[in-house]
Amino acid sequence: MDVSKYKDLFASESREHLQALTEAILDLEREPGSVEPLERIFRSAHTLKGMAATMGYEGMSQLARDMEDLLDKGRQGTLAVAPALIDLLSECVDVLNTMLGDIIAERESQVNLAAVLHKLKQYQPA
Numbered sequence: 211m212d213v214s215k216y217k218d219l220f221a222s223e224s225r226e227h228l229q230a231l232t233e234a235i236l237d238l239e240r241e242p243g244s245v246e247p248l249e250r251i252f253r254s255a256h257t258l259k260g261m262a263a264t265m266g267y268e269g270m271s272q273l274a275r276d277m278e279d280l281l282d283k284g285r286q287g288t289l290a291v292a293p294a295l296i297d298l299l300s301e302c303v304d305v306l307n308t309m310l311g312d313i314i315a316e317r318e319s320q321v322n323l324a325a326v327l328h329k330l331k332q333y334q335p336a
Contacts, residue, residue, distance in 0.1 A: 216265065217265070223261060224261065224262075224306075228307055228310065232300075232303055234251045234254065235296060238299075239296045245284075248284045251281055252278060252281040255274045255277040256274070258271075258306065267313060269309060269319065270310070270313070273305060273326060273327065273330075277302050280333060292335040298329060301329070309323075
């Protein structure tokens with residue numbers, strides 16, 4: 211299936227979810243004890259993961275999946291919200307934005323995805 215005709219729609223939808231992620235992270239920073247922002251972040255990451263996978267953007271999908279895995283711990287109450295988590299989630303959104311820009315511009319991404327994925331997998335609250 212040729213998904214290239216859906217690229218503009220993917221870009222538009224991704225921008226919306228990245229904005230929603232940013233807003234939810236700010237809400238989480240203001241209310242670290244609230245589960246609602248975690249749920250919103252999880253849902254947007256989940257949606258981005260699926261959209262990117264469908265389009266064949268594996269790096270973007272992998273990053274969103276690893277975010278989702280970490281956030282699931284928060285949803286289950288086994289991960290405390292700390293400033294380091296907020297910083298890491300913000301970094302992930304920045305990387306996703308960069309990756310989206312590279313996709314739109316049809317250029318090879320220079321993002322060090324492995325480093326960000328490693329941070330997500332190794333994250334432990336201080």
